[in-house]
Amino acid sequence: xxxxxxxxxxxxxxxxxxxxxxxxxxxxxxxxxxxxxxxxxxxxxxxxxxxxxxxxxxxxxxxxxxxxxxxxxxxxxxxxxxxxxxxxxxxxxxxxxxxxxxxxxxxxxxxxxxxxxxxxxxxxxxxxxxxxxxxxxxxxxxxxxxxxxxxxxxxxxxxxxxxxxxxxxxxxxxxxxxxxxxxxxxxxxxxxxxxxxxxxxxxxxxxxxxxxxxxxxxxxxxxxxxxxxxxxxxxxxxxxxxxxxxxxxxxxxxxxxxxxxxxxxxxxxxxxxxxxxxxxxxxxxxxxxxxxxxxxxxxxxxxxxxxxxxxxxxxxxxxxxxxxxxxxxxxxxxxxxxxxxxxxxxxxxxxxxxxxxxxxxxxxxxxxxxxxxxxxxxxxxxxxxxxxxxxxxxxxxxxxxxxxxxxxxxxxxxxxxxxxxxxxxxxxxxxxxxxx
Amino acid sequence: xxxxxxxxxxxxxxxxxxxxxxxxxxxxxxxxxxxxxxxxxxxxxxxxxxxxxxxxxxxxxxxxxxxxxxxxxxxxxxxxxxxxxxxxxxxxxxxxxxxxxxxxxxxxxxxxxxxxxxxxxxxxxxxxxxxxxxxxxxxxxxxxxxxxxxxxxxxxxxxxxxxxxxxxxxxxxxxxxxxxxxxxxxxxxxxxxxxxxxxxxxxxxxxxxxxxxxxxxxxxxxxxxxxxxxxxxxxxxxxxxxxxxxxxxxxxxxxxxxxxxxxxxxxxxxxxxxxxxxxxxxxxxxxxxxxxxxxxxxxxxxxxxxxxxxxxxxxxxxxxxxxxxxxxxxxxxxxxxxxxxxxxxxxxxxxxxxxxxxxxxxxxxxxxxxxxxxxxxxxxxxxxxx
Numbered sequence: 001x002x003x004x005x006x007x008x009x010x011x012x013x014x015x016x017x018x019x020x021x022x023x024x025x026x027x028x029x030x031x032x033x034x035x036x037x038x039x040x041x042x043x044x045x046x047x048x049x050x051x052x053x054x055x056x057x058x059x060x061x062x063x064x065x066x067x068x069x070x071x072x073x074x075x076x077x078x079x080x081x082x083x084x085x086x087x088x089x090x091x092x093x094x095x096x097x098x099x100x101x102x103x104x105x106x107x108x109x110x111x112x113x114x115x116x117x118x119x120x121x122x123x124x125x126x127x128x129x130x131x132x133x134x135x136x137x138x139x140x141x142x143x144x145x146x147x148x149x150x151x152x153x154x155x156x157x158x159x160x161x162x163x164x165x166x167x168x169x170x171x172x173x174x175x176x177x178x179x180x181x182x183x184x185x186x187x188x189x190x191x192x193x194x195x196x197x198x199x200x201x202x203x204x205x206x207x208x209x210x211x212x213x214x215x216x217x218x219x220x221x222x223x224x225x226x227x228x229x230x231x232x233x234x235x236x237x238x239x240x241x242x243x244x245x246x247x248x249x250x251x252x253x254x255x256x257x258x259x260x261x262x263x264x265x266x267x268x269x270x271x272x273x274x275x276x277x278x279x280x281x282x283x284x285x286x287x288x289x290x291x292x293x294x295x296x297x298x299x300x301x302x303x304x305x306x307x308x309x310x311x312x313x314x315x316x317x318x319x320x321x322x323x324x325x326x327x328x329x330x331x332x333x334x335x336x337x338x339x340x341x342x343x344x345x346x347x348x349x350x351x352x353x354x355x356x357x358x359x360x361x362x363x364x365x366x367x368x369x370x371x372x373x374x375x376x377x378x379x380x381x382x383x384x385x386x387x388x389x390x391x392x393x394x395x396x397x398x399x400x401x402x403x404x405x406x407x408x409x410x411x412x413x414x415x416x417x418x419x420x421x422x423x424x425x426x427x428x429x430x431x432x433x434x435x436x
Numbered sequence: 437x438x439x440x441x442x443x444x445x446x447x448x449x450x451x452x453x454x455x456x457x458x459x460x461x462x463x464x465x466x467x468x469x470x471x472x473x474x475x476x477x478x479x480x481x482x483x484x485x486x487x488x489x490x491x492x493x494x495x496x497x498x499x500x501x502x503x504x505x506x507x508x509x510x511x512x513x514x515x516x517x518x519x520x521x522x523x524x525x526x527x528x529x530x531x532x533x534x535x536x537x538x539x540x541x542x543x544x545x546x547x548x549x550x551x552x553x554x555x556x557x558x559x560x561x562x563x564x565x566x567x568x569x570x571x572x573x574x575x576x577x578x579x580x581x582x583x584x585x586x587x588x589x590x591x592x593x594x595x596x597x598x599x600x601x602x603x604x605x606x607x608x609x610x611x612x613x614x615x616x617x618x619x620x621x622x623x624x625x626x627x628x629x630x631x632x633x634x635x636x637x638x639x640x641x642x643x644x645x646x647x648x649x650x651x652x653x654x655x656x657x658x659x660x661x662x663x664x665x666x667x668x669x670x671x672x673x674x675x676x677x678x679x680x681x682x683x684x685x686x687x688x689x690x691x692x693x694x695x696x697x698x699x700x701x702x703x704x705x706x707x708x709x710x711x712x713x714x715x716x717x718x719x720x721x722x723x724x725x726x727x728x729x730x731x732x733x734x735x736x737x738x739x740x741x742x743x744x745x746x747x748x749x750x751x752x753x754x755x756x757x758x759x760x761x762x763x764x765x766x767x768x769x770x771x772x773x774x775x776x777x778x779x780x781x782x783x784x785x786x787x788x789x790x791x792x793x794x795x796x797x798x799x800x801x802x803x804x805x806x807x808x809x810x811x812x813x814x815x816x817x818x819x820x821x822x
Contacts, residue, residue, distance in 0.1 A: 019720065023713055030706045041699070048695055052488075052688040057626070065596050067555055068627045069544045070651075154683045174678075178497075215683035296625025300570040301487035308484060309696050312473070312777045316703045319466050323710035330459050330714045334721035382706075390699045419455075 002355075006362045017367060020413070023331035024371025025378060027324030028409050032379025034320040035404070036395050037386055042310045044391050046247055049306060050101055054151040054243035055299045056280055058083070058103075061289045066240075070217040072126045073108040073240060077194070082238035083290065085226070089138040090286040091244070099247040099274045102150025105239035106130050107229045109193050113179075113222060116188040116205075121180050126221040127191060129229020129239070132161040151245045152214070159185040159210030162225050169206040169228075172219040176211045183208055191222065193232040202232055244283065244292075248276045250303035276303075321408070328409065329416025332364060336420040343424045353425040360421055364413040372409030376402055438742075442749050445729075457758050459718040460796055463711035464762020468792045469769035470704045476774075476782045477700060481693055482657045484778070486537050489568045490653035491685040492667050494524060497678045518543075518648040519677060521636075527673045528652065533666060535658045538566035541649040543639045547609040547632075554593060555631045556607060558639020561588065567655050568624065575601030575620025584638050586619040590629040594621045607632070609642045660690035712799045719751055719803025726807065747807055755800030759793035766792070 059066075060081035067074040083105070091100055107129040114122045131147035138144050148155060162168035169189070176183040183189065185208055192203045212223060230236050249255075254266065255275035262270055270278055276299050280292040294300075346356050380397040387395030446453065496519045521541055528539060543558040561578040564571065578586055589599055599605060603618045616638070622628060640646050656663050663681060671679035726747055733743045767784045774782030 019717055023717060026713060027710055030710055034703055034706065037699070037703075045692075045696070048692055049688070051691055053684055065552065065554055065592060066627070066630045067546055067553055068630055069546075069555055074546065152684075154687045156683070213683075215680060293629075294625050296570045296572075296623075297489055297568070299625065301485070304487060305481070305484045305692075308777050309481075312477075312773075313699065313703075315773055315777070316470065316473075316700060316707070319470060320703060320707050320710070323463070323466055323707045323714065326459065326462060327710045327714040327717065330721075331717040333455075334717045334724075337721050338724055386699070386702055390695055390702070 002358065002362075005359055006366070009359060009363055017335065020328070020331040020335045020364075020367055021371050023327045024368060024409055024413065025375040027327045027412075028372045028375025028405050029378035029382055031321050031324045031408060032376050032401055032405050033382035033386060034317045035401055036379070036383035036398055037390075038313050038317040039398060040387075040395060041313050042306070044387075045306055045309060046249075046302075048391070049302045050245050050247065051153050052298050052302065053153065054102075054104070054245045055248065055276065055295050055302065056244035056246055056283065057293050057295050058242035058244060058283065058287060059240070059291050059293075061291045063291075072128075072217045072221065074110065077109060077233045077235065080240070081289075082235060082240060083242065083287070085237045085239060087287055088242070089136050089144070091283060092136070092138045092142075092144050093140065094279075094282040094286055095271065096246070096274050096279050096282060099279065101245045101247055102146040103242055103244040104131050104146065104148050104151040105226060106241045106243065107226060107233065107235065107239040109229050109233045111191050111193045111222070111232070114190045114192070115179070115181060115183070116190070117181075122192070123175075123179060125175060126217075127193065127229055127232065128218060128221050128223045129226040130223060131164075131226055134164055134226075151243045155212055155214045155218070157210045157212050159208075162209050162223070164225055165227060166225070167204065167206050167228065168209045168225070170210045170212045170223040171208055172221050172223070173211050173213040174219040175221065183211075185210060189222075191224075191232065204228070204232060242287075246276070246279050247274060248279060248299070248303070249274045250307040251275060251277070325408070325412045325415075328412040332413050332416030333420045336360065336417045336424065340424060357421050357425070360417055361414055364417050365410055368409040368413040369406060371413075372406040373402075375409070376405050379405070438746065438749075441746055442753070445746065445750055446753065453722075453754065456718045456722050456754060457761075460715055460755060460758025460800065461762040461765065463715050464759045464792050464796050465765035465769060466762075467708060467711055467795065468763045468766030468788050469773065470707060471788050471791065472767065472770040472782055472785055473773060474701055474704050475785050475788070476770075477697060478659060478693065480774075480778050480780075480782070481696060482659065482689075485685075485689045485693070486655055486657055487569050488685045488689070489570070490655050491663065491682050491689070492654040492656050492670075493680060493682060494528075494652040494654070494670065494674065495519075495650075495678045495680075497676055518645065518650055521647050521649040524649065524652055524674060524677065528654075528670070531666075531670055531673055535656055535662065535666065537655040537657055538563045539652060539654045540564070540567055541636060541652045543636060543643065543645075543648065543650050545609060545639060545643050547607045547642060549597060549605055549607050549632075552596070556609075556639060556642070557631050557633050558636045558642075559633060561633060561635050564588070564633065567653060568628070570625070571628070572623040573620045574623070575618070578619050578635070581635055582637070583635055585617055587616040587635075587638070588620050588622050588633040589618055590631045590633075591621060591623045592629045593632055594618075605632075607634075607642060610644070612642055612644060614638060614642055659693065660686060712795070715755070715796060715799045716803040719754075719800045720806055722751070722754075723747065723804045723807045730807070744807060748801060748804055751800045751804040752797050755797040756793055759796035760789070762796070763789045763792050 060083055062081055064075065064080045085105060088103065088105065091103055109127040109129065111127040112122045112124050114120055133145060133149050134147045135143040135145055157170065162170055171183050187208050188205050189208060190203055190205050192201050194201060206224065213219060226239065230238060254270055255277050259267065259270060259281065276294045280294060284290055284292045343356055383397070384394035387393060496517055525541060540560040540563040545556050546553050547556045548554070560581040561583065562581045565577055578588060594600065597605065599618050599621070601618055601620055604615060605618060606613055606615050616634065622633070636649070640648065656666055663686060667679045667681055671677070730743055734740065771781045774780060
């Protein structure tokens, strides 16, 4: 009898339930979309922050003081320590290997360059050996594509990058513009370096394949494949600095502490969180005799801005949930009010308050389930569109949210109709039916 | 008469109106708080990005240096890559904007201490904490750019030469030398760790080149367009010099700002739609309850236009009052959120008040539109309760 009553009430006069249903669908769609986006926004934004480039710097441990001005190391090649290229694949074997987005070795060589035409001036500059896109052999048998394209994404090239093994180079924009006569793409330049091992000069012709603009010291330098710089400076397989771009979690109280003072459980938690401190610790373990330091300018700003933006987004998400709840509650209340005369008739023919409330609550529950489910589907589509427009990739649907959304819809729909139902319970049927 | 009727109407149904008013107020509060945050977020975020330090540099538009055989490290006095500090800094002073957070000239040189070469940077040390907010300092900051007896040393330098705050160090360059006390040790996490920072006059005296600087670093807040406008303005004033944004910082900043902004704005729009729906439903319910009153007034001979006007006025007053009260609550809310998220409060934007109130009134009136249908209902039927 109760079921039939509810079913009848649910099916009859659908226009009256339109408002509640619409509010449920819209409200729950917004709730689903904002929750889906908020759940993955931290990860997405962290990835966006990697456009700032590398956040870890690896240098040899027992090194002389680098004479670095504006990003170029002016130490002679025979001074200071070097790192070996052979171990770099191990970076993709650490615990947080998937968070290592890229790494690029650098080797600076002081050289002089000269244009191909006769009588062109020799000019002192720096030869920067690096990778642009290089396949690194990882010990597990796979290869990992990395280089400056990942760690220095703001480098803009006119022309194309050098080939990995070719005698090609890319010239910094300032150098290309200020060199007497200019340097253009397709030209040949001669690079001369002091060969310290054999105490003689080594010259090599290089084809200019592009002009690079970085806004940094590279604008005044010549960029070549690492292998070319290594041959010119007689430092096979070696480099001076390694820039690593790692996906990290903003530092919290645990990350600030000294790992040696942690208890074993805390240590495990620290080791298994992608803090910048734990990632640099793991890198130091696989690359012997190195000093791994976070580039604080990037790492600190990243952590702070990231945590602030995600707090803000959670607050906005909370506001969206609140607005959804308010909208559903308000429409549910309106629906109950509209049906006062129906309640009056039910009560006049002997229905108890409990029965009336029961019928309404059951009806609201059915409405909430249907509206919530439809809203969830719309919400997934909305989240996809939102993720697509903001981050370029659609947000993946999360089915875990379905019960949460259905529960929310039910609670809000019932809560919204409770107050007017309670008021309805106090009404005498006679005046209502009279229309007063 | 109209006003008195309206007043009576509002007073008589206080209880029912209170519920509607609460709905309007909370909607208006959420909307005004979010709009306030949305309007202010650019400024807040660009301030945050100043953590990244300098984003514009001024450098001489240099000619290529002739090769000097054997000399790998650049020698200073012969270098064409210097500029006259009075010209550049004077022009910078004339083009000052409140967006310029910090600016400092730099002169780099490779001096020697205990016969080991080390990079010395001459700058304005009072700007250091603003130009490099991520520096961690052990010891004291140097707060005056005229201080000539103390310096800051990078962490690696301190390690190499066993220096601590309070220690003494001697710098020498081409026969000249200067003795300085260490005020603090800088942990910068980067190339700065390998440098010694002194005030500009000390470095110029040591190098023997008065009034010369190498580059100027600026930290400019604002959006990507306002930063590039400012650097365009500077480069117009400083012909012959190279004014360029540091691309690593400005590009990432612009992109991140755009994405965050887009995300928050689209969420705010969704919330706006929801709160509008909430007010709409409340007002629709209220209007339906007025059916009997309409019937009665019509029976008493009121013209439909007048009756409708009365009820619409009621709804509009409700929307305006709720909107105003909500704005006050919303500003308090946005202050609190600003304090929690950014550590500083968000300045209230007064243009949000008319915007929110107008929105609330418009939505409330839309919600009351079903009343219009009552025009063709016969009073007798309604009064009978059908």
